[in-house]
Amino acid sequence: MQSKLFAKTRKEAPKDETAVNAQLLIQAGFVNKDSAGVYTFLPLGLRVLSKIENIVREEMNAIGGQEMLMSALQPKENWQATTRWEGLDILFKVISRHGSEYALGPTHEEIVTPAALNIISSYKDLPLAVYQIQTKFRDEPRAKSGLLRTREFRMKDLYSFHKDEKDLDKYYNKIAIPAYQKIYKRMGLEAFLTEADGGTFSKFSHEFQVEIENGEDIIYICNPPAGGCGLAKNKEIFKDNDECTNCGKTEWREANASEVGNIFPLKNKYSKSFNLIYTAEDGTKKDVIMGCYGMGTSRLMGVLAERFHDQDGIIWPESVAPFKVHLIELNNASAKNIYEDLIKHGVEVLYDDRELSPGEKFADADLIGIPYRVVVSEKTAEQNKFEVKKRDEDKIKLVDKEELFRIIRMNS
Amino acid sequence: MQSKLFAKTRKEAPKDETAVNAQLLIQAGFVNKDSAGVYTFLPLGLRVLSKIENIVREEMNAIGGQEMLMSALQPKENWQATTRWEGLDILFKVISRHGSEYALGPTHEEIVTPAALNIISSYKDLPLAVYQIQTKFRDEPRAKSGLLRTREFRMKDLYSFHKDEKDLDKYYNKIAIPAYQKIYKRMGLEAFLTEADGGTFSKFSHEFQVEIENGEDIIYICNPPAGGCGLAKNKEIFKDNDECTNCGKTEWREANASEVGNIFPLKNKYSKSFNLIYTAEDGTKKDVIMGCYGMGTSRLMGVLAERFHDQDGIIWPESVAPFKVHLIELNNASAKNIYEDLIKHGVEVLYDDRELSPGEKFADADLIGIPYRVVVSEKTAEQNKFEVKKRDEDKIKLVDKEELFRIIRMNS
Known part of the structure; x- marks a missing residue:
């Protein structure tokens, strides 16, 4: 009954929001702004978020992901072990009156890797994949893009564990990437697989980018109408006259886009920090090889509102409509x-x-x-x-x- | 397949836990201890937690609760408005590098009441009830009872809004309390409705208490075998020779118990802080009258393990078994x-x-x-x-x- 719904539409878009997604979602009664970059999901908004998250859950289960729920309060010691306590500037820190210090989790390598110490000891335990869909935190300096860049957000993060890089490559390319594409397709989105900086531990990581008029990123797409393969590169790594890693072509189309997923071949970066090793078939001890696969589910809700609306309001795809x-x-x-x-x-x-x-x-x-x-x-x-x-x-x-x-x- | 389950049983109970529930749940691979009072739910544990939360969700929907999801990062200003920024010693505080200060939500009156300002303006909008099932935070000095007293926990909190105290009383006594009893019964628990301190704004609040050998609370039950009605009082308000509020008898049985729910007639305490008023039928402006209904779902998981086990392990009731x-x-x-x-x-x-x-x-x-x-x-x-x-x-x-x-x- 709409007369008793915990939401009221507003005559006008909120004046303190510049992003289209926030204007629409607040005006229509999906979310409420609690403070800059922090939103409450009202009943209508939670219905959309839950549908998005259920699609993600189904596809993560389909690729063997085991759902769990990790903690948001993460011990300082774990973050010191990976040198990210001081190194990650968006980290919210919490100090207990009783002496403990915590990071407020923006990601969970510092929790899932030590948790695996009790579980993975032999090659027989591998491969494994676990994931969660959970609230995360980032101390963002600028929170002006509505649900696209917030201090508190919902995210799915999957972590995979492998005996070697070959097995990681197979899971990353043949299993995880197709599962991501399936998720976007089920929501009516076309997402470009986009090469991004791999950090110190890998040549590339990958983003999934959706073309959006007001997208905060710029990507270069190996242009299908010009015979390209659709692979993209993000602005940070793109150079003029780059050859496409996939098809070798050099015709790129520049586009504004929003990131809707981000995956990383972590290799042994975090297993080294926590000494996560296993006994191989030949009896030797080896580092467990890891991958990390993120997808912001509340961000996806914002991207869907950006992508599917007209001058009168939002046009939800059926699969995620409230x-x-x-x-x-x-x-x-x-x-x-x-x-x-x-x-x-x-x-x-x-x-x-x-x-x-x-x-x-x-x-x-x-x-x-x-x-x-x-x-x-x-x-x-x-x-x-x-x-x-x-x-x-x-x-x-x-x-x-x-x-x-x-x-x-x-x-x- | 248990061979690939992200959990391994341990030969012995963990030595750093004194609570039976934590010993059992860790040894059996349901949870992992990240730090004192902070637990990760492994796949087995999340299955139990989700079943508990789905039972709670069904019964909250059945009494007209609209599910939403409020934020954990709550503005300092809201907590100052209710004088709880300094007044609540278990409040975790978070300071952003960019100037904002937040409370890490242990409860959500400071969010739901201002959110209702946009929604409730007339008697026609009332009554209303909203709830969420969500992760909450308390800076507990002692976190030694396993899942019963943690710094991070899962909780259902429902808030009801009424035009007057009579309507609140009806919802509180005739709708919310029976729904709570139904939830416990579905999990195989007998919970005693227990009178507790009502604070400055009400004669009583109510707890729901389950008899547990190692329960951290002491309650006095108007003893059914002695013809009593089963209503209980907690230790803080009990006096010898008290007459039972319900049946007038004075035969009490002392019992160890654990709290599994806590409900409060808030009346106009928080609507006054945020000026949440409505226009009545006669055109006058009145305070909205509120109730708050909490239930710790991860705590319930701990209570179930305390209540249902033998020397060999846990004995889950079918309704919540993984x-x-x-x-x-x-x-x-x-x-x-x-x-x-x-x-x-x-x-x-x-x-x-x-x-x-x-x-x-x-x-x-x-x-x-x-x-x-x-x-x-x-x-x-x-x-x-x-x-x-x-x-x-x-x-x-x-x-x-x-x-x-x-x-x-x-x-x-």
């Missing part, structure tokens, strides 16, 4: 019967039972962006029919109940 | 066929495919505490049968496949 149907009753008509019918058949419905004008209700429906708008008015009720309109189409159809169910279920 | 069946293959037998059969029928199975002795496997099964142990050995395979034993019974049955499915499904 509800499938926005059911609107006008004036003296009641949509109660069809509401109960839809619910009984497992359709997710937001029922606009508010006493507002048709214009206000339609404007809110466009702003919130649920895929199917179904209207019950005195006129439609007389004919025992319903007005149905897709958010991304202009055409309004007048249909009977059977046809309504057919339309709504077509894509599910 | 798996329903622990399938064990011995020596040269293979349980692969029955594993696939069980999975195909939607049964949750942990498949012990490890190359270990029967004694080691049985000891691990008892330690982990999954409700049904099913064994495939050369002997049972010859007869096309299975050995099935419930964790809380001694009797071993030799059954065929049909009978096995009948037994496993009996209670589901």
Whole structure:
């Protein structure tokens, strides 16, 4: 019932936000800004976030990831062991009154690697992959991009453990990258695999980048229309006349983009810090080889709002929409019967039972962006029919109940 | 596959833990201790936690709670507005390099009340209830009770908003308390509704207490065997010869107990701090009246381990067990066929495919505490049968496949 929803749409976008995603998500009642770079997910927003995270969860389970939940309060000693206590400037530090010092986790190599010490000792224990979907923290100097750059955010991070670099390469390229592409595709996004700086321990890491008008990154795409393969490079590593690592071509297209994933071949960087070794088949002790695979799920929500909207509001892809149907009753008509019918058949419905004008209700429906708008008015009720309109189409159809169910279920 | 599970049982309980729940949960591979009072949930542990949280979620949805997700980084200003920035000694404080100061949320009145300012303005908006299930933080001086008293923990907190105290009373007593009792019952726990100090704003608050041998609290129960009604009082407010608030009797039984829930009639305490008012039917402005309903879900996991174990390990109630069946293959037998059969029928199975002795496997099964142990050995395979034993019974049955499915499904 929209009249009792813990969210109200606003007449105007919030003036203190410059990013389109934050303007839309706040105006439509998906999130609330608690302070700069810190957002609460209101019921509508949590529904979208949960759908995103469930897609991610399904695909991580499908590649053998075991879900766990690591702690946010991470001991200072662990971060000193990797030299990141002083080295990572976005690290929030927490001092207990009782003497302990903690990093507030922006990532979890410092937790998952020592946790693996109790578990991995032999080549028989490898390979392994674990992941979590969890709240993370970064002390960002500038938090002006809405959900794209926040001090508190939701993230999926998977860590894989291997006996050698060959096994890591196989998992990284043949299993993890295709799983990432599948996730983006399920949300209606095209993400370019993008080579990025590999740090001191690897030639490349990889980002996944979505073309966005206001994207905060610049990437160079090995341009498919010019016969390119679609691999991209980010601005930091791109040089004019670079040959594409994949296909050798040199035709690049510059594009604004937003990062929606980031994966790293860590190799033995963290296993060395924590002495994570295993006994190989031949009895020798070897470093465990690791990979790390990040994906910001609240950031994805922001990117989806940036990518899918028009001047009237958000246009959610069905797979992540908070509800499938926005059911609107006008004036003296009641949509109660069809509401109960839809619910009984497992359709997710937001029922606009508010006493507002048709214009206000339609404007809110466009702003919130649920895929199917179904209207019950005195006129439609007389004919025992319903007005149905897709958010991304202009055409309004007048249909009977059977046809309504057919339309709504077509894509599910 | 247990051979690839991100968890290994230990031969002995960890020496640095004194609480039974932490000893069992670490030894059996459910949690990992990251530092004092901070635990990571390994895959087995997250499965139990998720089942607990899903039961809580279902019952909160059933009483009209709308799920949302509030932020952990809470602005200092909000905590100053309620005078709790200096007043609450367990508050973790975080200082950004960029000037902001935050409380690391131990509770969310300071977030949910200002969030409601945008949403509640009229009596028509009331009543409302929102909740979240989320990670919280407390700077505990002593973290020696395992999952019962931690610096980082999982919690469900629901907040209700009402037009007057009468409506709050009704929700608090007739809706919230029965929902809490239903949750505990679904986990096999008997929880005593326990009167506790109401602070400055109410006569009582209420705890829910479970009798536990090593419980950290002492309660006085209006003793049912002596004709009492089962209401309890906690030690802080109990006086000898007190009359029971509910039935007037004066026969109390002292018991050790652990708190598994805590609810407060906040009345206008926080709405006053943030000027959360609404326009009543008669046009006057009134304070919104609030209630707060907490339940520690990771603490519940600890209480369940304290309540349900024997000398060999944990005995999970089926509703929260990580798996329903622990399938064990011995020596040269293979349980692969029955594993696939069980999975195909939607049964949750942990498949012990490890190359270990029967004694080691049985000891691990008892330690982990999954409700049904099913064994495939050369002997049972010859007869096309299975050995099935419930964790809380001694009797071993030799059954065929049909009978096995009948037994496993009996209670589901």
